[in-house]
Every structure is written in C-alpha cells, then in structure tokens.
Amino acid sequence: MKKIDQCRDFLAASDFFADCDQISRARLLPHLKIRRVEAGEVIAVAGEEIGDLFFSSGAELSFSQSGGPEVSVCVCGEEGVLGLVKNMGTVTAKNAGALFTLPLALVMDLAASCPGLRQRASRSLAGRFAVGGEPEGKGMTKAAGRGAWRETAGWLLAIIVPALLLFFIRQDPTLPATHSRYFLAILASVAVMWMFRLLPDFIPVLFGLLAMIIFGVAPPQTILSGFASDSFFMAISVLGLGTVIRSSGLGFRILLLLIGARPQSRWWHNFCVFMVGLVLTPVIPSANGRIAIVSSFVNELLGSLSGRTRQRAAGRLTVSTLAGASIFSAIFLSSKSINFLMFGYLPAQEQLRFQWVYWLVAASVAGVALLLFFLVAWSVIFRTESRSTLCRTTVRGQLSLLGPLSGAEIAALAGVFAFGISLATSSIHRIEVPWIALSVLFGLLMFGFLDRAAFRSSIDWSFLFFLGGLIGIVRTMREVGVDQWLAGKCAWLTTYMVSDLSLFILLLTLLIFAVRLILPINATAVIFLTLLMPAAQVSGVNPWIIGFMVLFLAETYFLPYQASYYLQYCSLTGHGHPSEDARLVPFNLMIIAMKVAAIYISLPWWRFLGLL
C-alpha cells in the first residue's frame, strides 16, 4: 500500500479526529508523515517542547513520568493540543514500527474550529492515568472495529426492539389506546440508542419528540411542554449562576482563606477541601465544575512529600475532594443538572411543595446523617497526625496575588446572596424558585457579568435540550396513560414501594448498584426516575421520596470509570487511582452503605413531615 493511502486510511478511521469534518481531515493529509522508529527509541522527552503529535501504527509506545509507572500509549503529544508547551513525560518506542506524525501547530489550529478535538485529547491524556485500564489512544485507531460492531448492533436493535415490542403488546387489553403502543415503541427505540451510546444523549430525545409529534401520540403542546416548564428555566438560571461562580475564582479564594485560617495540619487541609466542595455543592450545578475548583489545590497540599507518605496523603485527599464535591449532590435541588429532571418529573403541586428550601428540609436528615457517618469513618480510616508541608506564607502570597475581590467575584457573591435572600423570604413575596433564579440570571446578564459569548458557550445547552425533551416525554406518558400501565407491569416493585419500603430501599440499592457498573450516573438516574416516579405517583407514594432515593444512590462510585468527575480528578491531579491507596475502594463502598443507612434514618423524618 502506498504511503499516501496509509495516511488517508488513518485519517478516515482515526477516532481522535472523529469530531472533525472531512474538509479538515483532507487539509491534514499533506502534512501527515510516516516515521519509522526502532525499539527503545525516545519519541518525546519530559520537559522538552512539544513539536509534533505522534500516533502509533505498529510501534508500541510507553509513557513514563519520573517516579511513576510505565503506561502503554498510542498517542503522544496530545497535551500540546490542550495548551501545554512541554511534554508531561517521556515516551519511548517499545518495539520497532511506524508512527504517524502531524505538526502540533496545525492540529491546534484545527482544534480552534473543532472543540471536540480538545475533548478527545483530554480523554486520551486522562487515559494515561487510568492505571489498569486499556492503553490510552488504543481506541483512536484500533478499537474502531469493535465500536462499529456495537454501533451496528445498536442501530439494528433500535429498529428490532420497538418492532418486537409492538408485536407483543398489539393485543394487550390493559394498554389504554393505540397511541400508548406507539409511545412505548418510540421510548424503546430511544432507550436502545442511549444504552448503546449511539449518539450524544440529547439526540435520541430529539428523535423521540419528533416521532411522537409525527405519529400524533399526543398534542405537540404536551410533547414539547418540557421546554416551557419551571424546571427548564430554573436549570438555565442555575447553570448561568454556576458559570459565573466557577469562572470568577471565588471558590479558589474561599479555599485559600480557609486553609490560611488555622495552623497547618493535614487534617485541616483535608477538612477544608471537603468543606469547600460541600459549600460549592448548592451553587455550582456540576460535580465536574466543583472538582475542577477544589482539585487545583491537591498537588500543592501534597507538597514535597514522596513515596508511601505521599501516596497515603494523596488517597486521603482524593476521598476528601471527591466526597465533598459529589456525595451531597442529591441534598440540594440546585447541585446537579439531573436534579432538575427529577424536579420536572414531580406533579405540579409537588413542585410547588418541593421548592429549594423544602427540598433541603426533606433531605436534611439524610444529609446530616451522611455527613456524620462520613466524618467518623474518614477520621478513623484516614487518620493522620503529621503536619503539612504547605507553608502558610505561600497561602498568604497566593491571596495577595489574587488581590481584592474582582468584579466577577463580587457578581458571583451578589448572585448567591440575592438567590439566598430571595429563598429565605419566599414565604413573604411568594415568587417561586424558578422565577427567582431567572431574576438572578437576568441581573447577571444585564450587568454584563455573563456576556453573550459565555452565555452561549458555558451553559450546557445540549443538557437543557435533554431536560426539556425528557420532561415532555414523561408528561406525554401521563397523557396517554402509560404511567399507570407501567406501574401495573412493575407491580412487584411498586408493591414493595407501598407495603414494605424498607425492603424496597434494599432492592433499589442493589438494582442501582448493578446498573451503575455499566451505565454512568445520569443515564442510571434517568432510567430509574422515568420508571419509578410515575409508578410512585400512581401508587400513592410521594414521588419526591423515590426520586430522592434514586438521585442519592445513583451518585455512587468505587472505581474511577464510574464517574466522569473521578476520571477528571485523576487526570487533573495524577492521583486517586485505587492502586495508589488500598483504602480507597473499601471506603467508596462504605459510602454506599452510609447512604443506605442515611435513607433508613430519614424514614421517621419523612413520616414526621407527612411524606410517608
């Protein structure tokens, strides 16, 4: 095969460039070169400037950092795409073979018009630290075949499953009408697309909406009602406020102030990291956003430690950072975008009841119990007496570099303050939380703290589309009566929901635990919320309780692959993998047990509130 053909085939099949259009790939072709390497040849040296990007083609590459383990890689130099100037580690060829090379400057130009390229570079880089996982970049060239099988099977099933479903339910007398059969078939097709990850999450929702409108399953105003729902506007507003807080640097300043407030000890540092994550939870509606703020400090806190001491300190910090920023997500309505979906699934009068404050009140016992369990277990398992190497003067220096509060920080504080005051006085002015949040967003936009570009790029519009679409699908489900039918079909589970809630909690925990082994947090939550919340409503159980349990239990992990923010933490800090500290996996599993216990402890509280 000619070299040019090899280069063409590489560009056509490469997953790394999958998000780039064909014109961009064609422009790259003249610059793509093939280089022969010998076994042991050094491709890139740690600390040296990055000039080219390398993709293995026959040659196996290994990446190593000083003191770190060797990791097999298939791409080298992707940190340059992310803006780094120098190599993060040394890359060596393990055997003789060929490499494709591209000038970094060219790829960076391409990344400016193709944001997906940066994400792929970031994912590739993160893969280097996912010890025990597959060599990073393998999927960039060789796993394309496996992905194609999955996708082909997925697309075929997206037709076959609804067709089979229609066949089996064609004469089911318990189904309310023909429209409900169409609804179930469309929902099945959407579910297959999600499960096989055929498309980004929001696109199957678009397909679902479109199909329901065209088949006349319900009036378009019902199908599209999610886009005019309170939940949709609340999500836009809180995501906007979160963007301002995240980009202002306020979180980092708070962390510095806390750390500098007391004599330096590792316990205090861990506690600060944990508390800042917790404090940011209600105001930044993304665990990834919170992790990005807090984890930026982890390497500084590890200071000049080395060897086993460093590993143990890193393990402790991993737990403090991840737990603080993630495990309380279900306690506050505004702490995760998926919470807005649960809010949108609630019937209208329950939405009025579970506004921000009452949501917190209802979830407070679970939150406090989890906090206490966590602090006790954390203090026992990760106890330490050693003093920190972080110098207090360094913290002071950092604070003085930050200078006085910036305009963006003042805006973020003002936004949080206005939101808080409005919530606290809602019994006087009686404006519902979604409209309070929208007023805060209006203020931020009006005063230019959130400009047009940030409004367009920083708010996750694809999630909002996903949210509005799913709320519409659930409302359509109610309209065509499928909620009652599904509740009947899930009677074995809903029976426990009504007659033996304690057993139901255990069953739900096991089911969610099993599903979380293969599906990410949001997909798991969507499936369980969509099935169980309408069933709860039909069975006379308060749907908030079931929704809360799903959110609380789905937000669990014990290995990094199970949560995108865990992977992000590993990528940002270079720490956190279970192999680094044997206590991590058992402790993460223990958090699941703590959550289940916190739910049981909440039962009397929910009875007291009249929810049970």
Place this chain on the structure above:
Amino acid sequence: MKRSVRLAMFFFFVVTGCLVLWENYHKPRLLVLESYDKDYVWTQEVEEGIARELDGNHWVTIRHHYMRTKRFSDAPSLRRAAAAGRKAVDDFRPQVILAVDDYAQKLVARYYVNKPGIKIVFAGVNGRIEPYGYDHAANVTGILERKQIAALREILTILAGSAGRPLKVAYLSDPALSSRCNVDTAAECDWSPHDYLGGYIVPDFVRWQKKVRELAGGLDYLLVSGYRKLPRRLGEEGFVPPKEVMAWTVANLKVPVIGMNVFNSRDGAMLSVGVSPYEQGEVAAKMALDLLSGRREVKDIPIKRASQYVVSMSESAMARYRVKVPRVFEAFARATDNFYP
C-alpha cells in the same frame, strides 16, 4: 461602561424588583383545595364551574391542590394528604380557601376556622357542617351539596305512572365519607308516596354483590351514587373499576339502576339525577371572588344549598327496560352532554 450608566442600571433593577415584589405581595390569593384527583369526573365538572367564574380574573393568583382521597383513603394516605394540604395553605397563605368536598374540610379547612387573615368557602359538603366547626365560624361560608331527593321523587312518580303503584327503592353505597353522608341524608328525607326500603353501606365488592342479589327480588329501582371505593375483598389493595361494578350490578339486578350522581349513567346506570357540580363550582367561586375583592364580607354571604340538578341517561339501558320518560328529560340530558348511547 460609565459609572453613571451602571448606577442607572442598578436603579432600574432595584426599582423593577421592588415593584414586582410589591405587586406579588399584595395580589389576592385563592387556593382551590380539591378532595379528589383531577381525573375524577365530579372534580373536573366542579373545576369547570369554578373556571366559568374565575376565568379572566387575572388580579387573583389561583393555585390548585388535589388531595387524591378518592383513590387513596387508607389512614396513612389521609394523614399524608392532610399534611400536604395544610402545607399548601401555610406556604401559599391564601386570603380565601375554596375547599371542595368533605375531606378537604375534614383534613385541612377546619384547622383554619376563625383564623385571622383566612376565609373559607366550602363546596360539595354532603353531611353536616357542625363537625368542622363551621356553624359557629366567623370566616366560613359556602354551598352545601344535598342530593336532589325531591327531584328524584318527582322522577320516580313519573316512572310509577306506568307501574300504576308506588315504587320500592333502596340505596346501596360504598363506605366513602361522602357516601355515608348521602345515606344519612336520604334516610331523613320524605320519599312518600314511594317506599324507601333503606340505605345500605357495604365495605367491599363481594358484599355489594351479595346485597344486590338479596335486594333483586323486592325492588323496582336501585339507587346508587358512590361505588368507586369498593375493594374486591375487604383488606385487599386497590378498588374494583367503577364500570365493572356497574356492569355487574346491571347484569344481575334485573331492575333498573338510578344514579344519584350525574356521571353514574356514564358507567351504565339507566338514569341519573345528580347535584349540578357546575353549580357547586360556580357559586363557591363567586363567593370567593366577592370576598377577595372586598365587595362582601363573610357575614353578608349566607350558606347556600344546592338548587340545580342535572339529568343524565343511558339510551341502551332505557331501551332494555322499556322505560319512557318525558322527551324534555332526554333533551336536557343531550343539551348538557349527558346522554349516552
């Protein structure tokens, strides 16, 4: 951006915000508290009556709360419904609560009797108002739902024309709170010249079937109103679908069934004479608007009794029993969309 522009923007933001808060704080608030769910026919029709009065009154903030006590009426469900209903009142702090049907009074509204700042308008109350403390309350008015026994008696007299003798009727009902009140009311009424054999409340469908078989031989007409809260057997979860209860009753009774709720004919009753749900909704909503606008005080609005009724009929059932009623009844049922094939 210039400082003066920023100040002007800040001024605009604060003034607009204050105006919105002021307006929202002073806007009159009405809470419509429904005992049942919005998919229950009676509730839908009461709501339609309410909407006829309230539509276009944008100066009032209206919120609806459904207690769902028709579907879930066991003790824990009622406790939850009461807590949720009272929280809805406490959160919204309405000037007027429009409480519809008995459970809304029993579980929520009665806790606000003589409470400053809140007035209560009730509708759909079948029983007495004394248990709720409304008889001595200074902040309560409303409209009582009383089964139209007089109208029913007139219809029985018309039907008796063909029989040439007074008719024997009995009343069979499920154990719901409103049904119990109806049975009590029926017992106190004058049925002459007809022979009212009594009211029977049965706890489940098995006993319903047994009672229907017992009554089958000695009746001319069976009166029914509530049969939506009959479990298949006592202690079982869920209720028998109302259409199934009515279908079984019609098939096994051999004499016609007369409904005392207008929607009974939709389930299969030959003829129904029911209190107008529209009147209940309209009258109560008008009272609420009068109170909210300050046009009238509670003391100026006496408690009313239902005065309108609606007739509904099933054409196939009328034909099966070869029963003839004046054509005007059919025309009335058709005009009110209550004539079923």
